[in-house]
Amino acid sequence: MRGGKMNIETIIKLGDCKNILKELQDNSVDLVVTSPPYADCRKQTYGGIKPQNYVEWFLPISKELLRVLKPTGTFILNIKEKAENGERNIYVLELILALRKQGWLWTEEFIWHKKNCYPGKWPNRFRDAWERLLQFNKTKNFNMYQDAVKVPIGGWANGRLKNLSETDKIRDNARNGSGFGKNISNWIGKETVYPDNVLHLSTECYNKKHSAAFPDALPEWFIKLFTQEGDTVLDPFAGSGTTLRVAQKMYRNSIGIEIIPEYISLIKSQMSQEDLFVSFEPELKYEKVKYG
Amino acid sequence: MRGGKMNIETIIKLGDCKNILKELQDNSVDLVVTSPPYADCRKQTYGGIKPQNYVEWFLPISKELLRVLKPTGTFILNIKEKAENGERNIYVLELILALRKQGWLWTEEFIWHKKNCYPGKWPNRFRDAWERLLQFNKTKNFNMYQDAVKVPIGGWANGRLKNLSETDKIRDNARNGSGFGKNISNWIGKETVYPDNVLHLSTECYNKKHSAAFPDALPEWFIKLFTQEGDTVLDPFAGSGTTLRVAQKMYRNSIGIEIIPEYISLIKSQMSQEDLFVSFEPELKYEKVKYG
DNA sequence: AGCTCTTATGAATCATTGA
DNA sequence: GTCAATGATTCATAAGAGC
Secondary structure, eight states: OBTTBOOOOEEEEESOHHHHGGGSOTTOEEEEEEOOOOTTSSHHHHOOOOGGGHHHHHHHHHHHHHHHEEEEEEEEEEEOOOEETTEEOOHHHHHHHHHHHHTOEEEEEEEEEETTOOOOOBTTBOBOOEEEEEEEESSSOOOOOGGGGOEEOOTHHHHHHHSOOHHHHHHHHHHOTTOHHHHHHHHTTOOEEOOBSEEEEOOOOOOTTSTTOOOTHHHHHHHHHHOOTTOEEEESSOTTOHHHHHHHHTTOEEEEEESOHHHHHHHHHHSOOSSOEEEOOSTTTTOEEEOO | OBTTBOOOOEEEEESOHHHHGGGSOTTOEEEEEEOOOOTTOSHHHHOOOOGGGHHHHHHHHHHHHHHHEEEEEEEEEEEOOOEETTEEOOHHHHHHHHHHHHTOEEEEEEEEEETTOOOOOBTTBOBOOEEEEEEEESSSOOOOOGGGGOEESSGGGGSOSTTOOHHHHHHHHHHTSSSSSSOHHHHTTOOEEOOBSEEEEOOOOOOTTOTTOOOTHHHHHHHHHHOOTTOEEEESSOTTOHHHHHHHHTTOEEEEEESOHHHHHHHHHHSOOSSOOOEEOOGGGGGTOOOO
């Protein structure tokens, strides 16, 4: 601890994550949250993995992720298959099946509803306004801090809680004969509720130099939900560094891997100047950098 | 034509759609929109197909659907895999892959965001608030009438409409059953835009006798989008008859197949009494069919 | 008409208990 | 051991009644 704050490390590594991940220890990461290059997208930067090669390209990487993730950790994969020649490609479906065979549990599929999706008009298709947020786990006993992502309760509650309905009373009675007051107290004064598995977020164009940046709110939500302060977050496709920047802000250790040197510079330039212990690799390898 | 209206047929057939579908002609249907029983759900009424048997159960049916669908037609499949033992089941993914092998094009996946999803609280999962609306086609040259589902721009969002609460706006938005947008009268003078592939609809509670009725707005939206008046709509799992009722209201011919006799009666009782030519069949088969 | 308030309930999920 | 049934948990909406 320094100045009353936790000592947080933000580590950025340059290289192909398939190789760099081997430097990380077994069971050392609490959350992997990443948005890998989609098939045939961003050709100029990532070489454009063909859809039919996507699964075989991804499996060696996910094998390492499975190794470095703690048994209580979670892997969030943001991905969406593109439409090509009038058809949705199936490589994402095949990837889910392949990851299960690799040993992952396919725990959940969240939907990211992009409120301001990409504009366009086609004769046989509407604009694509959603992406998959696939949750994979190593075990069933993963950490989940649901209270950290509660949202304000809807207006409907105000009137309802003034005069409790008969149904509420009946249901409460049915539950345990004596104590309906106990349950009512859970509702009165309640201001937040748990969200569901559809996330409504706008896309951001915060980093113009990076074509596929997701909004801060996306990693932020999953970091809240699946980690605590001092935990470690990994993004093997760091890109413009959204995950790292958010993790640092939230007092989580983080590790980012990025294959494009220009992005490494971008990440460094955008990292916050707070009183945190930050180290960058490999350019400043083992050289401790302090801001502020 | 009768009384200035089109002569529309609403045909309801009792039996297992796997067999009944064989009575239909090749290339005779413009739109199939259906919500088959989900694996292991509705055990009492539909016998609860096991997840591991789901694909093999469905393929003979979809083979017939492929035959009866016009080359310009569309097949909309509403389905969602359940979570069991902490994991999402994969039978829906496998079904998509199997349907492609059967000759279907997987054109699109719409998301039905259920605004009023089922309540509940679990330590490792949030409430499930979405279902898949999978679009399959026979050819790339399917009919799509995008203008029929345009929605007003801005509208209730720009605050020009009095001091409606946020809840009221949303409620208004969903009430008229059109799926998107408010009363038609409110649309006058407003510019319209094309929607995207995320549908925000509530589940409905008024078909109390059928446990899994989807809202009118769902088939209505797809019927608008993929058919014109006088076209033919097919629902091989008619259930409480939502698709048929909506199709009739919209001057589309429709064919419904349902295995449970009680539902046939329910459909007939709910069908509107407009000046339409309606035929029900086959009354005589009622005694022969066994179910359960 | 328009707004408020009441009431019912929906393709859910998991842990526990019992056969 | 496995498998089936039961209890506990919980929120956003529509319909309807009332003013």
